[in-house]
Amino acid sequence: xxxxxxxxxxxxxxxxxxxxxxxxxxxxxxxxxxxxxxxxxxxxxxxxxxxxxxxxxxxxxxxxxxxxxxxxxxxxxxxxxxxxxxxxxxxxxxxxxxxxxxxxxxxxxxxxxxxxxxxxxxxxxxxxxxxxxxxxxxxxxxxxxxxxxxxxxxxxxxxxxxxxxxxxxxxxxxxxxxxxxxxxxxxxxxxxxxxxxxxxxxxxxxxxxxxxxxxxxxxxxxxxxxxxxxxxxxxxxxxxxxxxxxxxxxxxxxxxxxxxxxxxxxxxxxxxxxxxxxxxxxxxxxxxxxxxxxxxxxxxxxxxxxxxxxxxxxxxxxxxxxxxxxxxxxxxxxxxxxxxxxxxxxxxxxxxxxxxxxxxxxxxxxxxxxxxxxxxxxxxxxxxxxxxxxxxxxxxxxxxxxxxxxxxxxxxxxxxxxxxxxxxxxxx
Numbered sequence: 001x002x003x004x005x006x007x008x009x010x011x012x013x014x015x016x017x018x019x020x021x022x023x024x025x026x027x028x029x030x031x032x033x034x035x036x037x038x039x040x041x042x043x044x045x046x047x048x049x050x051x052x053x054x055x056x057x058x059x060x061x062x063x064x065x066x067x068x069x070x071x072x073x074x075x076x077x078x079x080x081x082x083x084x085x086x087x088x089x090x091x092x093x094x095x096x097x098x099x100x101x102x103x104x105x106x107x108x109x110x111x112x113x114x115x116x117x118x119x120x121x122x123x124x125x126x127x128x129x130x131x132x133x134x135x136x137x138x139x140x141x142x143x144x145x146x147x148x149x150x151x152x153x154x155x156x157x158x159x160x161x162x163x164x165x166x167x168x169x170x171x172x173x174x175x176x177x178x179x180x181x182x183x184x185x186x187x188x189x190x191x192x193x194x195x196x197x198x199x200x201x202x203x204x205x206x207x208x209x210x211x212x213x214x215x216x217x218x219x220x221x222x223x224x225x226x227x228x229x230x231x232x233x234x235x236x237x238x239x240x241x242x243x244x245x246x247x248x249x250x251x252x253x254x255x256x257x258x259x260x261x262x263x264x265x266x267x268x269x270x271x272x273x274x275x276x277x278x279x280x281x282x283x284x285x286x287x288x289x290x291x292x293x294x295x296x297x298x299x300x301x302x303x304x305x306x307x308x309x310x311x312x313x314x315x316x317x318x319x320x321x322x323x324x325x326x327x328x329x330x331x332x333x334x335x336x337x338x339x340x341x342x343x344x345x346x347x348x349x350x351x352x353x354x355x356x357x358x359x360x361x362x363x364x365x366x367x368x369x370x371x372x373x374x375x376x377x378x379x380x381x382x383x384x385x386x387x388x389x390x391x392x393x394x395x396x397x398x399x400x401x402x403x404x405x406x407x408x409x410x411x412x413x414x415x416x417x418x419x420x421x422x423x424x425x426x427x428x
Contacts, residue, residue, distance in 0.1 A: 031123045034157070035065075036147060050110060054091075060083055064083075065117070071120075072124055081121040084118035085118065087110060088111060091110040091111040092142070108143045108144035109143065111144075112139040112143030112146045115151065116139065116151060119136055119151070119154060134247045136155045136158070137293065139151045141247070141265075155246075189397075196396065199219070199220040200219055213306075213405075213407075217407065218407060219404075220396060224306075225342055225401060225403055229300040230297075230300035235345075236419075242294065242296055243297065244267065248267070249264075250265070251283065251284040254329050275324065275325055276324070276419055286322055289318070291319050301342075303317055306340065312427060318425070319423065320426070323420070325419055325420075327416060328416045332353070332361060333373065333412065334355070335406075335408070338405070338408050338427050340404070340405055340425040341398065341423075341424050342402075343399060343422050344400060344423060346400070346421065347399050349397055350396050350412060350415075351393050354392070355410060355411070357391045361391060377413040
């Protein structure tokens with residue numbers, strides 16, 4: 001790993017954050033006000049798994065920011081930018097070795113600090129706001145929370161100075177026209193009465209616990225999310241307004257078991273334009289913790305009260321977003337936690353199979369896909385998978401405002417029938 005030479009005068013500085021406001025621009029003034037008062041308050045302490053040379057680079061970047069005189073004095077901004085790029089590149093390699101669950105959290109913190117220092121350099125130089133937000137988002141997507149989630153707070157400041165995402169009347173008219181002429185829908189399967197998942201309206205916690213949670217039976221709950229602001233507010237235009245310039249991970253391809261399936265990063269605006277408005281290809285913002293990345297959207301939802309029946313704390317609940325066009329598919333698979341799937345926009349066709357049917361569902365034999373069936377649920381190859389035909393299942397068309405309880409280890413297959421936005425709550 002190369003290392004730039006250390007500039008003179010790099011002390012462990014104690015300059016207050018207010019002293020950093022010197023670049024003469026409103027963005028820098030607001031962003032620098034979010035920084036800790038001293039360099040020591042950056043908490044650049046790491047385990048022995050992080051090399052001393054990396055910690056030295058972190059301290060060097062901090063010194064350029066908090067050193068004597070103005071931040072990045074004497075033209076040292078370029079040096080700090082170079083150091084932050086090295087930190088980002090080097091920690092990126094560490095993040096992409098092996099499986100994600102085995103990545104040391106300290107390397108994720110290093111990556112976030114690298115992004116933070118780069119963002120500060122960009123704000124000081126008045127770089128493009130959208131580009132700066134993208135760096136913050138990369139720190140949020142691949143890094144770990146640092147300094148009381150400072151990257152989220154910086155984005156909040158930057159968005160106040162952002163014009164991206166605001167659309168002209170002409171653009172709105174064109175998009176409205178495209179929506180009207182693209183009113184096609186996927187085939188809606190027929191559901192037999194004996195296969196239909198039962199529905200309940202606002203059951204008591206005790207009734208849900210005794211009749212569905214304890215015996216592990218699927219059920220559709222109605223009337224429990226009608227109060228969500230998102231049920232009334234969410235639309236393509238609203239998502240553009242709230243998150244248009246935010247970078248998110250997108251799955252390209254109809255299902256993750258396909259050979260041509262891939263993942264990429266793009267802004268929400270680009271995702272909507274390419275995969276929902278113009279339908280260039282199937283793209284899915286799937287199983288993403290969007291509400292941690294964009295807390296403003298979290299204000300539009302609430303954790304269902306029924307999650308309180310679990311053994312874990314509220315902080316243990318994982319909230320994921322699922323947003324995409326019609327035709328996106330989650331292959332038949334199972335998860336290790338209880339799941340409330342809330343439908344906000346559009347409809348989804350869902351099939352559920354009890355864990356007792358596992359032998360008839362032909363799970364993949366590889367470790368990475370052991371929780372996923374090899375069978376194409378709606379077009380099964382019964383010559384290769386003959387026992388699948390005898391597997392009993394339940395099904396539903398999940399519509400806006402409905403909440404499907406999927407018990408732990410229950411196999412589930414999901415296909416979007418329309419442009420769809422769902423929110424899942426995984427809990428134990």
